[in-house]
Amino acid sequence: MSATLVPSVATLPRIIQGGMGIGVSNWRLANAVSSLGHLGVVSGTVIDTVMVRRLQDGDPGGHVRRALAHFPVPAIAxxxxxxxxxxxxxxxxxxxRLLPMYRQVVSRARQRVTVAAAFVETWLAREGHDGDVGMNLLTKVQLPNLPTLYGAMLAGVATIIMGAGIPREIPGALDALSEHRPASLRFDVEGMPRDVIESITFDPMDFWHEHAPPMTVLRRPSFYPVVSAVSLAATLARKSNGRVDGFVVESPTAGGHNAxxxxxxxxxxxxxxxxxERDVVDFARMRDLGLPFWIAGGSGTPRGFAQALEQGAQGVQVGTLFAFCEESGLEPTLRTSVVEAVCAGRAHVFTDPLASPTGYPFKVIHGVADLADSRERVCDLGYLRVAVRGDDGRTVYRCPAEPVDAYVAKGGDAADCEGRRCLCNGLLADVGLGQVRTEGDEPPLVTSGDDLASVATLAAEGSYHAADVIAWLEGGVQATR
Structure with missing residues (x-):
């Protein structure tokens, strides 16, 4: 087992910066927040595609190359x-240029890209300060998660936060990866007989291959699953295959995916x-679990921060305010358009029950000019594809946001495609990494929490920075005490 100790309450952050989108919570934002003594968080979702697209754009500023120069296997860099x-x-x-889509088993070369990308993002977020850095991942994006975790751990990630699912097996995976041992997760395959269990396995020794692996144990990061109910938190604390260190308790007002x-x-x-009423969390019962928790959704105001502390939370996770600050990964012109629309009262958040291929409600900003609501259906990234066992025993991968004919040919129901949006491509377009297509550039798909009023407050005099968010939240809490 890893020798890493559970951090004391005194060392836990009061503010966790949310892990938004694909590259919105980038290394710059996480670095800025961690430098100020809180927990900056990078998004690990689709980070392999983010890195290779930055390199194809010439790596402006040389940041990816600077991080790769510190990668523990120079030949892979x-x-x-x-x-x-x-x-x-x-x-x-x-x-x-596209990467091969993930499947249950992929090549060693494909895994190396993911490990390197997670290392790069984490290393850059940690550069130049002594603060802790976390990484956010989606449980439902199963296939890349193990190599992503390992790459982040090679760079010294301190905390892993995971939502959009029930990540009971992640604590054990963190234990194994910290010791460079193989880690496995149960692989969800629709239509598989109940007595047949499929798995995804990542062996760090395959990554090192011809290179000498490190002899030291990696830091085992703290693990904070995202929950929306005390019952799920209790289950994870009691039945996970390793240590759970705390929880992010998310309300339906939080951005991105909602329970x-x-x-x-x-x-x-x-x-x-x-x-x-059934969706309201009983924070007294959360306190009884004996683990620290942070409240997310509706807490990104000074009063919300103070109320979270009064309810026994260690602090808050704040996403929306950070998403529109200058350090976030949102493409600058897009960020300006959204903030201007928010300040003018034109923008609003719609919790779309259909947009996400995962089936989870997903928040989308409406009312911003030049944000396309439709696109030709193309599935060329495939991170949200689901594995399905066909009648012939073969496993196929499908997504209800792919072309309808292709989805139906794989045994899907055309009705499942109604209203679905390609989150993979749309969220990449948000950060200036959208694909170029014959019919035009990939349109962005911007998500946000419900609290756009706080964005308008901070942006009333122009653009604002991560430090402004923290000062506003902390100053308000001090004023209420």
């Missing part, structure tokens, strides 16, 4: 540059899910 780096950057009308309402899905007059 050289391989990344040889395969993906374009010194002058790709031509503006040239599409990005579905308990009970039958009902929609209001605007078509949004209705959340009720």
């Amino acid at each position: 050289d391989e990344m540059l040889h395969r993906f780096f374009i010194a002058e950057g790709r031509a503006p009308d040239a599409p990005y 579905p309402p308990r009970g039958d899905m009902q929609l209001d007059a605007s078509g949004q899910p209705i959340y009720g």
Whole structure:
């Protein structure tokens, strides 16, 4: 087992910066927040594609190359540059080169890209300060998670935060990876007989291959699953295959994916899910679990921060305010457009029950000019594909946001495709890494928490920075005490 101790309450952060989108919570934002004594968090979702697209754009500022120079296997760092780096950057009308889509078993070379990318993002977030850095991942994006975790751990990640699922096996995986041992996760395959269990395995020794692996044990990061109910938190604390160190307790007002309402899905007059009394978390019972927790969703105000502390939380996780600050990864022109629309009262957040291929409600900003609501259906990244066992015993991978004919040919119901959006491509476009297509550049798909009013408050006099978010939250809490 890892020798890492559970951190004392005194060392735990009061503010956790949310792990938003694909590259919105980038290394710059995490670095800024961690430098100020809180927990900066990088998004690990689709980080392999993020890294190779930055390299194909010429690596502006040389940041990816600077991090790769510290990668523990120089030959693999050289391989990344040889395969993906374009010194002058790709031509503006040239599409990005794609990585092979993840499957249950992929090549050693494909895994190396993911490990290197997670290392790069974490290393850059940790550069130049002594603060801790975390990484956020989605449980439902199963296939890349193990190599992503290992790459982040090679760079010294301090905390792993995971939502959109029930990550009971992640603590044990962290234990194994910290000792460079193979780690496995149960692999969800629709239509598989109940007595047949499939798994995803990552062996660090395959990564090192011909190179000498390190003899030292890696830091075993703290693990904070994202929950929306005390019952799930209790289950994870009691039945996970390793140590759970705390929880992020998320309300339906948080951005990105939300847990579905308990009970039958009902929609209001605007078509949004209705959340009720059963969806309210009992924080007294959360305290009884004896583990620290942070409240997310609706807490990104001075009063919300103070209330979270009064309810026994260690602090808050804040996403929306950080998402629109200057250090976030949002493409600058897009960020300005959204903030201007927010300040003018034109933008609003819609909790879309259909947009995400995962089936989870997903928040989308409406009312911003030039944000396309439709695109030609293309599935060329595949991170949200689901594995399905066909009648012939073969496993196919499908996504309800892919072309409808392709989805139906794989045994899917065309009705499942209604209203679905390609999050993989849309969220990459948010950070300036959208694919170039014959019909035009990939349109962005911006997500946000419900609290746009706080963005308007901070942006009232122009752009703002991560330090402004923290000062506003902390100053307000001090004023209420």
